[in-house]
Amino acid sequence: MNQGELNHLLGIKGLTASQIHTIFDTADNFLNLLQAPVKKTPALRDITIANLFFENSTRTRVSFELAEKRLGADIINFSSSSSSVKKGETLIDTVNNILSMKVDMIVMRHPAPGACMFLAKNVKSQIINAGDGTHEHPTQALLDAFSIKNRLGSLEGKKVVIVGDIKHSRVALSNIYSLQLLGAEVMVCGPATLIPKYINQLGVKVSHNLDEALAWCDVANMLRIQLERQDQRFFPSLNEYTNLYGLNMNRLNKLDKEICIMHPGPINRGVEISSEVADSNQSIILQQVENGVAVRMAVLFLLAQHKL
Amino acid sequence: MINEPKILLNSTKANLIIRRFALQIIENHKDYQNTAVIGLQPRGVLLAKSIHNELLKLGANVLYGEVDHTFFRDDIGRGGFHIPKPSNVNFSTENKNIIIVDDVLFTGRSVRAAIDAIMSFGRPNCVELMVLVDRRFQRELPIKPDYTGVTIDSRNTNDFVKVEWENNNDVQVWLLEDKK
Structure with a gap:
């Protein structure tokens, strides 16, 4: 130690x-x-x-x-x-x-x-x-990694996708650092406008397709759309964002495995995550x-x- | 500088003491259904397990737990780095007769902290202290054991009592005296 x-x-x-x-x-x-x-x-x-x-x-x-x-x-x-x-x-x-x-x-x-x-x-x-x-936001990243460890036993070799507004998210950056340190693979997923240009330098995978990202991962961390930091328009409408990047039961049911769902809060129910998913057994939001x-x-x- | 280690207890004597401890618990806790043996992390745990095993052999099915006192220490932030070990008390200590078990009683500060740790699991009926070695002249708090294996009178704080467990089963106790 x-x-x-x-x-x-x-x-x-x-x-x-x-x-x-x-x-x-x-x-x-x-x-x-x-x-x-x-x-x-x-x-x-x-x-x-x-x-x-x-x-x-x-x-x-x-x-x-x-x-x-x-x-x-x-x-x-x-x-x-x-x-x-x-x-x-x-x-x-x-x-x-x-x-x-x-x-x-x-x-x-x-x-x-x-x-x-x-x-x-x-x-x-x-x-x-x-x-x-x-x-x-180091303590959020620590509690996220701790929650994954408690749910899945370890982070070594686990695949974690962080979905949403990566560009404005301190939670995403701290999560990338902590997950990689603990041996997990990290992917970020979201519209190109919300993914920082130099994200590849952090050694993470990038996807713009949520269904592909979900098929790849063991854990999905759904970030909140930070309306207070959207000083420019990064996507055409909230509805379009929800259609492309919102996590709902239809998407989860298409997978042939159970994944662990996380959200740092506060949740915009019906935007980045549906109520049904947020309250499901796969969600560890309250444990977080x-x-x-x-x-x-x-x-x-x-x-x-x-x-x- | 340390003198040649002096043996305080060989494994035969130590095993006799462990058996004596078990018999004393049965004698003093007639209603031992309500009694719990709690080993103090880290070094009291193996002794507590041995005593508990001896009690089970004698038909006394007392409760068993392990407690860590790190969060209740009185020296956090005063040098040293204290990382907790797990506490494992799967019962309420409310109205129980608790016996804290540790290997060496030195200043008494760990025991004081352990009593606080035990209180977080409920309010016991009484708390007793059982130690293999009592360094009786080194106390910094008014704490006295109820059950003692062996007492040593060393007044040098640099003297060291080493408790060695072999295969988590046989125990030997050594005194390492400082030359000064």
Whole structure:
């Protein structure tokens, strides 16, 4: 097992497979703890964590908050909509003001790619990236890989297709890095306008045909169509997107195998995935949410030891 | 610098102690239906399994579990790198008579953390402590074993007690004394 001096979790890029396995082993134990009658540990009782959300979030924020509370940490919640950021305060000033109140760790979501890296270089605190623009969302990728491992036993040699808006998706990028590190093969699938031009450099397969991609894969991760990032029109209509890239029962029934269906949430039901598929036995969407708390507890617990 | 290892318990003596532990549990826990032996990860587990096997041979069908105390340690973030081992308690500890089993009792901090870990599975009726080796002068917390295999009086914190299991079955205990 690799014991480095990991102080921040800024992205999956830079992590090793061994570090990810350590996170998974720890998360397995937290998952057990979360089944026990008392779901708390006092492990981080002397740690204060600030959750800085400069962008909307429900799932990730609640998941981090619950993970922190289960670990006994003190927490501060901050959202840009109700703060002095609106009055023109810079990111470093905002964060340094919060840190002067003796905060040990910062969990941050920010619309600017690289914001967490910038913060890590400029403030004295441990930073955990909860999504920075279109760059990375490491804890989502970790919980996705962890959920596949729990469902299929391992990631080695598994074929995973990520479907949808790859261009604007931090989840896709972090997933590509983590899945490849753990030995899975990755394909991205979507309209050409939503696939980044240089995606081949990441060593992934590309398909523009969902039926072909589904026939190839063991796992399909359906991404949300991010209407808030569609500043240009990337496809003619939502209806057309659903017809070509929406996952429904007809498509699944055509396969001669069962595949595992994932979605990072929030779901646009009837757009990228039909309700019937989202609620089917092949879907592990709710397990992803449950695993998310355990994986985030593991990340916080291991980072608090300043060694991973 | 370490002196020549000194044997504290050979496997014959250790097996006698394991048998004695099983008999003591039956004697003290008359209603052993409500008793659970819980091995403390990582090194108390093999001892707990041996004691549990001995109990089963004697017809005492007590519950068995394994608990890891890592999440309840008091030194997270104070140096060291602690990765948890699995806990395996497939029953509620509510109203049970629990016997925590560990190989060596040193500062008492692991046992303190283990008691907290056990409490997360329910509120036990009572918790007892069973150890193969008690380093009685090294305690940092007010913790005392209820069942002891052998007691050693070493006052040097650098002395080391080595518990060696062969084929997960036979155990020998060595004392490695620091020359200073």
